Amino acid sequence: MRKLKNSELNRLSIDEFKYSDKMPVIIVLDNIRSLNNIGSVFRTADSFKIKSIHLCGITAKPPHKDIHKTALGATDSVDWKYFKNTNDSIDYLKEKKYTIFAIEQAEESISLEKFNPVPYNKIALVFGNEVKGVSNEIMDKVDVCIEIPQFGTKHSLNISVSTGIIIWDLFIKLKKT
DSSP states (O other), X not given: OOOOOGGGXXXXXXXXXXXXXXXXXXXXXXXXOOHHXXXXXXXXXXXTTEEEEEEETTOOOSSOHHHHHHHTTHHHHSEEEEESSHHHHHHHHHHTTOEEEEESOOTTOEEGGGOOOOTTOOEEEEEEBTTTBSOHHHHTTOSEEEEOOOOSSSOOOXXXXXXXXXXXXXXXXXXXX
């Protein structure tokens, strides 16, 4: 089996990416402390043509060498906005008629395999701090909570891994509709 060369991958240029149709999804990062996690989320957002990322609170913003190291240029292709606090992002998204989904372990959460997104709805996905998760203040404002089922001893996933799982699942489910 032969690996494909980069020239064979039919990658979009940054300009082509900027003007292409995107998934109607905004990723909200609620006080993410790891620059590598932030860069990884940018890379995932680029891979699946996510509309935008909201960087909130202590979440660092580009340009930063440690974000760039993991993002591999995705900070140039994916649109992003910074909000001083996550509340401001959520208020902005609600005003724009987004349905807000927290990715968290909580009462009344929907297990990911039972989650069925409504096609053409604008979706915001809130991913929380590596230690504290999505803040209680934000949990009180979300419309729905999605939980990734886990069966080991840790019952937690790295935020960049969670983002990849959720975005892939959402991509597959929306593609079917």
